[in-house]
Amino acid sequence: MDCLFCNYDKTKYIAENTYGFAIYDEFPVNKGHALIIPKRHFESYFDATHEEITGLYALMNDVKEIIDEEFSPDGYNVGVNVGEWGGQTIMHLHMHMIPRYMGDVENPRGGIRKFKNELVPYDG
DSSP: OOOTTTTOOGGGOSEEOSSEEEEEOSSOSSTTOEEEEESSOOSOGGGOOHHHHHHHHHHHHHHHHHHHHHHOOSEEEEEEOOSGGGTOOSSSOOEEEEEEOTTSSSOOTTGGGGGOTTOOOOOO
């Protein structure tokens, strides 16, 4: 299978468990930006089993400890892009853990909502 994550270099893992592995993002948004990736190949978060989600969540907590120790961030954004129109570019589920630092943006209020300035709030 020609999938970047299915064939990823295991020597670059920063953490691993039965269900997934973690790496530092090669195109980080902030220092310490990590990806949590399931070992089984599937595209969408919504295709994950309950066991995989539980395992990936546990791995995310392990990675948080690693990032906290190495980079001492002041906060985090955690997210998943699902599908092309959700911003997904590698069609193998991966979860972003983006450390945030005091002063990395002028006003962090709104969190990930601020990453898409031109998105107009839905008023139903």
